[in-house]
Amino acid sequence: MTTILLVGGIKGGVGKTLVCRTCIEYLTSLGKSVIAVDSDREVQDISGLYESESIGFSDDLRRAMEPDKILEMAEKNPDYIVVNLPGNTYQPLQDWLITTGSIQSRKAAKERPQFIQFFVTDGCWSSIQLFRKSITEHNDNLPHVLIRNSGRLMSSPDWSYLENVPEYQEAIANHCVLVADFPLVATPVLFELDRQQLTFRQAAEGVNKLLARRASYFINQYSMTYASIFEQLPSLVDSQIETALKTREKITSSELAERLKKDISVVTKALSESSNVTDLAKKLSVSENKLALEPEQFIKLRDSIKITVDS
Numbered sequence: 063m064t065t066i067l068l069v070g071g072i073k074g075g076v077g078k079t080l081v082c083r084t085c086i087e088y089l090t091s092l093g094k095s096v097i098a099v100d101s102d103r104e105v106q107d108i109s110g111l112y113e114s115e116s117i118g119f120s121d122d123l124r125r126a127m128e129p130d131k132i133l134e135m136a137e138k139n140p141d142y143i144v145v146n147l148p149g150n151t152y153q154p155l156q157d158w159l160i161t162t163g164s165i166q167s168r169k170a171a172k173e174r175p176q177f178i179q180f181f182v183t184d185g186c187w188s189s190i191q192l193f194r195k196s197i198t199e200h201n202d203n204l205p206h207v208l209i210r211n212s213g214r215l216m217s218s219p220d221w222s223y224l225e226n227v228p229e230y231q232e233a234i235a236n237h238c239v240l241v242a243d244f245p246l247v248a249t250p251v252l253f254e255l256d257r258q259q260l261t262f263r264q265a266a267e268g269v270n271k272l273l274a275r276r277a278s279y280f281i282n283q284y285s286m287t288y289a290s291i292f293e294q295l296p297s298l299v300d301s302q303i304e305t306a307l308k309t310r311e312k313i314t315s316s317e318l319a320e321r322l323k324k325d326i327s328v329v330t331k332a333l334s335e336s337s338n339v340t341d342l343a344k345k346l347s348v349s350e351n352k353l354a355l356e357p358e359q360f361i362k363l364r365d366s367i368k369i370t371v372d373s
Contacts, residue, residue: 079107177204181196239303
């Protein structure tokens with residue numbers, strides 16, 4: 063079965079193109095067959111970097127059937143179709159999904175593609191309102207992954223303020239949603255990649271060693287995020303997501319050391335030298351189950367260690 067990932071956020075400027083780019087690269091790195099679709103005809107960020115199809119969503123009834131090409135692509139049974147959606151296509155997209163019978167049920171019927179909405183948010187009030195609109199209007203027939211883009215926060219990448227927003231908490235509590243935090247990448251790094259028309263993988267293998275290290279670091283971070291997302295997608299489709307309903311528990315290195323009965327210096331050193339949860343478990347000689355860290359928790363904990371060391 064083909065999974066069709068609709069990557070958007072209704073409003074512009076939330077970082078949906080970056081999410082789309084990294085998602086394509088992540089799935090391709092796993093050996094998955096991926097068809098990229100660029101629906102943003104004005105910018106064409108995806109088409110400029112990856113082999114892709116240009117298919118638009120329009121209010122013009124003469125072009126209403128153009129997105130049908132996506133369903134035709136799905137008949138070729140690729141693993142994934144990743145669709146980059148511009149900010150002004152919400153209503154045409156909804157009309158197309160409904161009139162083609164694409165989301166008659168949350169779980170796709172046999173031999174039909176499974177649709178997933180990757181809703182990218184920058185955490186601002188209007189974006190949260192649009193997320194509520196998107197998830198409510200579909201009557202839960204379109205599984206949503208809420209991707210909170212840390213790179214678009216005005217201050218430090220801390221989403222804890224949403225715990226005090228009743229509208230956000232109500233939407234998460236009343237619907238089965240998978241929440242994932244997308245890692246921060248420095249603007250100068252993105253600028254340089256765009257200037258040279260490089261993918262992250264190309265930059266990581268390039269001759270500019272500093273840019274290569276930064277690209278590799280970001281690849282590692284977003285790979286952990288996507289690994290967690292795709293591992294949980296089957297449960298999301300089956301409405302069995304539980305961990306997504308609560309903000310990830312915060313944990314300090316001291317608390318982790320106490321939980322594992324390890325010396326704090328040993329834990330700190332292992333954190334600073336580890337690239338992911340699996341790596342950390344090996345360095346501390348414990349199982350991942352005993353470690354009990356989500357990828358998002360590991361990233362924040364490791365980064366807090368590095369900030370302390372650097373300062």
